[in-house]
Amino acid sequence: MSDPRELRNQGLKVTAPRMKVLDLFHTSAERHLTAEDIYRKLLDEHADIGLATVYRVLTQFEQAGLLVRHHFEGGKAVYELNEGGHHDHLVCMQCGRVEEFYDAEIEKRQAKIAKERGFAIRDHQLHIYVDCTKSACPHRPKG
Amino acid sequence: MSDPRELRNQGLKVTAPRMKVLDLFHTSAERHLTAEDIYRKLLDEHADIGLATVYRVLTQFEQAGLLVRHHFEGGKAVYELNEGGHHDHLVCMQCGRVEEFYDAEIEKRQAKIAKERGFAIRDHQLHIYVDCTKSACPHRPKG
DNA sequence: GTCCGTGCAAAAACTTTGCAACCCC
DNA sequence: GGGGTTGCAAAGTTTTTGCACGGAC
Numbered sequence: 001m002s003d004p005r006e007l008r009n010q011g012l013k014v015t016a017p018r019m020k021v022l023d024l025f026h027t028s029a030e031r032h033l034t035a036e037d038i039y040r041k042l043l044d045e046h047a048d049i050g051l052a053t054v055y056r057v058l059t060q061f062e063q064a065g066l067l068v069r070h071h072f073e074g075g076k077a078v079y080e081l082n083e084g085g086h087h088d089h090l091v092c093m094q095c096g097r098v099e100e101f102y103d104a105e106i107e108k109r110q111a112k113i114a115k116e117r118g119f120a121i122r123d124h125q126l127h128i129y130v131d132c133t134k135s136a137c138p139h140r141p142k143g
Numbered sequence: 144m145s146d147p148r149e150l151r152n153q154g155l156k157v158t159a160p161r162m163k164v165l166d167l168f169h170t171s172a173e174r175h176l177t178a179e180d181i182y183r184k185l186l187d188e189h190a191d192i193g194l195a196t197v198y199r200v201l202t203q204f205e206q207a208g209l210l211v212r213h214h215f216e217g218g219k220a221v222y223e224l225n226e227g228g229h230h231d232h233l234v235c236m237q238c239g240r241v242e243e244f245y246d247a248e249i250e251k252r253q254a255k256i257a258k259e260r261g262f263a264i265r266d267h268q269l270h271i272y273v274d275c276t277k278s279a280c281p282h283r284p285k286g
Numbered sequence: 287g288t289c290c291g292t293g294c295a296a297a298a299a300c301t302t303t304g305c306a307a308c309c310c311c
Numbered sequence: 312g313g314g315g316t317t318g319c320a321a322a323g324t325t326t327t328t329g330c331a332c333g334g335a336c
Binding site: 287288289290291292293294295296297298299300301302303304305306307308309310311 | 312313314315316317318319320321322323324325326327328329330331332333334335336
């Protein structure tokens with residue numbers, strides 16, 4: 001079970017739906033989940049939680065800084081736990097699998113580019129879309 | 144007027160809707176347009192073109208390599224002319240304005256990272272989301 | 287003339303919102 | 312007990328699709 005304080009510390013009431021969604025992020029094999037992914041997992045464990053609530057909870061968690069949202073190709077928003085460290089993503093276009101990476105030099109140059117142009121960086125995301133049709137890619141039904 | 148051969152060379156029939164959409168990309172002040180942007184501009188010039196056709200034409204143009212599609216924050220797909228050179232984007236979260244940039248070192252490191260992990264890069268996009276609330280940013284109604 | 291292309295309306299896909307019942311503190 | 316939270320259904324947004332008509336070659 002997740003620690004209820006993760007919610008209280010952000011001023012969020014501790015409710016069953018919130019705890020269950022948070023648990024999923026802490027226990028799932030995949031770090032990156034869509035609202036639909038979460039809804040299905042909750043259905044699987046017969047938690048009686050509506051899809052609308054899943055969306056609301058994800059939005060609140062993102063605003064609270066517990067989760068980070070990404071929009072990869074494919075139209076669906078993807079969420080992952082915010083564990084502090086920024087990183088970028090490799091996304092397989094075949095199976096939807098996501099790998100993370102971090103490159104200090106790339107970060108440095110991004111900051112420089114924005115600064116040179118007088119912009120304050122709010123957020124930045126580097127998405128590398130790949131095919132991993134080999135063994136590295138356990139083709140799973142694209143969710 | 145755009146050159147009809149741009150279409151024929153890609154195996155696309157030369158039709159009024161296709162030519163008009165292509166023209167918009169060649170003549171618009173903004174390089175980056177959404178389907179809605181284009182539809183509105185066409186309405187303005189009383190071209191009788193349906194929104195569904197705009198979507199179909201944009202999809203065909205992207206597949207033909209005439210346009211490139213991006214998904215920035217905000218849910219709407221954005222298209223720009225494919226002029227060959229890859230580049231990345233700075234996107235203002237206040238006004239939607241888009242600036243382009245290219246950094247050879249960043250490109251090099253992306254390629255290296257994908258290669259190290261055994262992935263074939265299909266596409267890659269670096270989005271830097273910024274606030275340009277100063278003079279640099281002519282706040283326009285976010286479209 | 288043959289096909290592909292188009293407009294319109296309907297549907298699909300994803301997400302948000304209104305509202306009454308419910309539960310945390 | 313009161314105000315935030317939830318489930319359901321309905322609505323919103325963006326994009327796609329079905330179908331009959333129309334235009335390119």
